[in-house]
Amino acid sequence: MSGITRRRFLCATVIGGAITTLGSMCGKGGKAWASGSFEGYPEGMGVLVDLTRCIGCRTCEAACNKEQNLAPPDRSFTDQSVFDTDRRTDEDHYTVVNRYATGEGPVYRKIQCNHCNEPACLTSCFVNAYTKTKEGAVVYNDKVCVGCRTCMVACPFNIPAYSYSSATNPLIKKCIFCHETRLKNGRPPACVEACPQEVLTFGHRKDLIKLGHERIRNSPGKYIDQIYGEKEVGGTGWMYLSAVPFDQVGFDTTLGNEPIISNVKDFLSTVPMVLAIWPALFSGFHLLATKGKDHGGEGDDEGHKRSEKEEPRP
Amino acid sequence: MRAFVKMGQLVDSHYRKDGKKRWTLLEKLFLGLTPQQYIMQALLNPVNWVLAVIFAVGLPMIAGRFYFGLNWVTHSSNDYPWGLFLGFGLFGMVPLSSSGFQLGTACEVFGRHDLEPIERVGLLNGLLGYFFAVVYLLVDLGQPWRLPYPMAVAFGPAAVLFLVAWHVATYLSVQVAEVSTSFFEWIGWPVGKQxxxxxxxxxxxxGIILSTLHQGALGALFTYAPGKVHPLWYSSSFQWLHFFVSSLPGGLCMVIAVSTIARTTMEWRCDERFRSTLDKLTITLAKGATMGLATYLTIKLIGIAHDNEWSYLATGWGAWFLLEMGVGVILPLALFSWAIPRNNPAIVRLGAFITVFGIVLNRLNTAMICFNWKLPHREIPHWRELIICITVFAIYVVVYRFILYRLPILYAWKEEPVGETVAEPVKGVPVPAYGEPLSPLPSYRELGEEPIQVSSYVITELGSDESGRRGL
Incomplete structure (x- = not known):
């Protein structure tokens, strides 16, 4: 009887072990990503957006539409009535400008992918469709995307959109920093080039941080003493300067400075432990729970038979 | 159905009641009825007419979803990427399917063989729940034909969903294996069963490992959205434990709910052992569910205390949270605590149905209702989305019923001694009388005078079945 128990235990161990190996493979991968904090590639590019300069002309929207070959807009890019509603990015608009009424008059804010140093979309993607390129862009591989839309849930800025209208090839649509057509050749994205007000400054991220702080220092009282995106969710490639508190112009100021993946690390680190400990723990429970039945001459399987006899079936 | 069962012979072994002729596979599929009888009973069952209406409306809509795209059936929200298909179908169905690993663990690991009459219901409930969660997922995914990609084409091992995908896939295989013993008994392939x-x-x-991890992982998925899920439903440290622990009473109560429905609507299929032990087992499962609910309530409170979220309780969201906890957790907890010592299975069953509702409500709250709580608008699902949800659920009910009608889940398969000679019953053991297929055999104690022959019968039975016990 005990032989059977031992064999079963062995089976459990072997199967558990196989799963552990499989799991630790996943676990290791997860740990490698989750450990430490990635602060961006040293040569990563970014854009500094100075909200005090934006006049809401929407030229950047038009330039993006042309550069990315997006569908023609319902309302022309000179139409100011779009400011009556709060808009977000969607499959035909990788960037939008919103207007916010503040104590210091209307403030316009351009929205697009912020190209995080440690992007939530990238870390949440189970087919690794996202890549943070050395130039600083967060790009997307549409050949492997399954369409689970976790990246849309994960993005703290609500940027990725989905082309729900396609039945056969729906994809994530978002700003890619004009990576293919411009950034990797060292050129600024189309919106930056088109902006007539020099709202957008393109450059190395680390230089832009210096520039931003310089502007704050050189014009005392003009700016809020913060570059939004310098530290938020681990730092972003696109950063903002503002004259009014950021939460008054649609920014989420409650995100904290930790990358999104930090929230998930607690769980990710338990995974290899569960995989490693559970097989022995529960096989042990099995041995403990069935041990008592060995006493009195009735083994484990004898116990089974006894219950059979109590409720015999033909 | 009951009337037709009386007309025909109930298939509960390989042989007809005369003990000679084997059932053919087709006869087994028709439940021992003639095709005409089978169709008649199907047509006379009003449930089938309701199902027919649901399918008539819903199946074309599912086809339309794949032909016209997701924007035909949903509001195509970029702010609420997960709608009812995942909010209800995936996040709601999976916790109700934790019964498979719990009953498996109780019976096989902890040696609680008294739970065996209901073990298979638990295992099947687990398998079907997971399977249909995947069906909902396939309806929801933008490109469902790429579902195997995380297994073979591109790997994102840092992603929680990567773990979910692997664990659900592995666990589905484990559950298929666990339930396959019933299928092997039914089809008559003892080698496979052994x-x-x-x-x-x-x-x-x-099963325990995979369940722990991915019940938890479904919760951990929301830790990617710390600013979007309302703080009362969110806990960076404990989200996975909240999901895992609440799945325990969820799964147990789902088994109580399903077994209640099964005993009411298909009593003919339940054998005496199942019918006579069900009330007792319901109470036993409810004891487990009570501990689960109490633990869940505690860790929810710890979650609020840990992140100091008490002030949110005074808001409208807080009222909704308290309603969810009050109706979904505290009310069933009170019902169980009252009914278990009083041995009142009816109240326990009521508590189980409420728990199932409460767990599903919690998942809907986390995934949809309290998601994006900072945004001004709430997503109301498209009506087609709702109809597709109902249709997939109806398919789930049909498949569930199809299997319960046939495989030895609610009844024990009567293993025949192998060979013509032993097919003759041993003297002293009465053959079940024609028309009374479900009457149990008296125990050897009742037979008294000839126990040796009985035990020889038992041994013959064991010959084809190593340990001779039902279940896995």
Whole structure:
């Protein structure tokens, strides 16, 4: 009887072990990503957006539409009535400008992918469709995307959109920093080039941080003493300067400075432990729970038979 | 159905009641009825007419979803990427399916063989729940034909969903293996059954691991959205434990709910052992569910205290949270605590149905209702989305019923002694009388004077069945 128990235990161990190996493979991968904090590639590019300069002309929207070959807009890019509603990015608009009424008059804010140093979309993607390129862009591989839309849930800025209208090839649509057509050749994205007000400054991220702080220092009282995106969710490639508190112009100021993946690390680190400990723990429970039945001459399987006899079936 | 069962013979072994002629596969599929009888009973069942209406409306809509795209059936929200298909179908169905690993663990790991009459219901409930969660997922995914990609084409091992995908895929295989013993009994392939039984403990332990991790992982998915899920439903440290622990009473109560429905609507299929032990087992399962609910309530409170979220309780969101906890957790907890010592299975069953509702409500709240709580608008699902949800659920009910009608889940398969000679019943053991297929055999104690022959019968039975016990 005990032989059977031992064999079963062995089976459990072997199967558990196989799963552990499989799991630790996943676990290791997860740990490698989750450990430490990635602060961006040293040569990563970014854009500094100075909200005090934006006049809401929407030229950047038009330039993006042309550069990315997006569908023609319902309302022309000179139409100011779009400011009556709060808009977000969607499959035909990788960037939008919103207007916010503040104590210091209307403030316009351009929205697009912020190209995080440690992007939530990238870390949440189970087919690794996202890549943070050395130039600083967060790009997307549409050949492997399954369409689970976790990246849309994960993005703290609500940027990725989905082309729900396609039945056969729906994809994530978002700003890619004009990576293919411009950034990797060292050129600024189309919106930056088109902006007539020099709202957008393109450059190395680390230089832009210096520039931003310089502007704050050189014009005392003009700016809020913060570059939004310098530290938020681990730092972003696109950063903002503002004259009014950021939460008054649609920014989420409650995100904290930790990358999104930090929230998930607690769980990710338990995974290899569960995989490693559970097989022995529960096989042990099995041995403990069935041990008592060995006493009195009735083994484990004898116990089974006894219950059979109590409720015999033909 | 009951009337037709009386007309025909109930298939509960390989042989007809005369003990000679084997059932053919087709006869087994028709439940021992003639095709005409089978169709008649199907047409006379009003449930089938309701199902027919649901399918008539819903199946074309599912086809339309794949032909016209997701924007035909949903509001195509970029702010609420997960709608009812995942909010209800995936996040709601999976916790109700934790019964498979729990009953497997109780019976196989902890040796609680008194739970065996309901073990298979638990295992099947687990398998079907997971399977249909995947069906909902396939409806929801933008490109469902790429579902195997995380297994073969592109790997994102840092992603929680990567773990979910692997664990659900592995666990589905484990559950298929666990439930396959019933299928092998029914189809008459003892070799397969023995093969699976040899690795039962391994499968069960694998089931515990995979369940712990991905019940938790479904919760951990929301830790990617710390600013979007309302703080009362969110806990960076404990989200996975909240999901895992609440799935425990969820799964147990789902088994109580399903067994209640099964005993009411298909009593003919339940054998005496199932019918006579069900009330007792319902109470036993409810004891487990009570501990689960109490623990869940505690860790929810710890979650609020840990992140100091008490002030949110005074808001409208807080009222909704308290309603969810009050109706979904505290009310069933009170019902169970009252009914279990009083041995009142009816109230326990009521509590179980409420728990199932409460767990599903919690998942809907986390995934949809309290998601994006900072945004001004709430997503109301498209009506087609709702109809597709109902249709997939109806398919789930049909498949569930199809299997319960046939495989030995609610009844024990009567293993025949192999060969013509032993097919003759041993003297002293009465053959079940024609028309009374479900009457149990008296125990050897009742037979008294000839116990040796009875035990020889038992041994013959065991000959084809190593340990001779039902279940895995």
């Amino acid at each position: 093969g699976v039984r040899k690795i039962t403990l391994g499968l069960t332990v694998a």
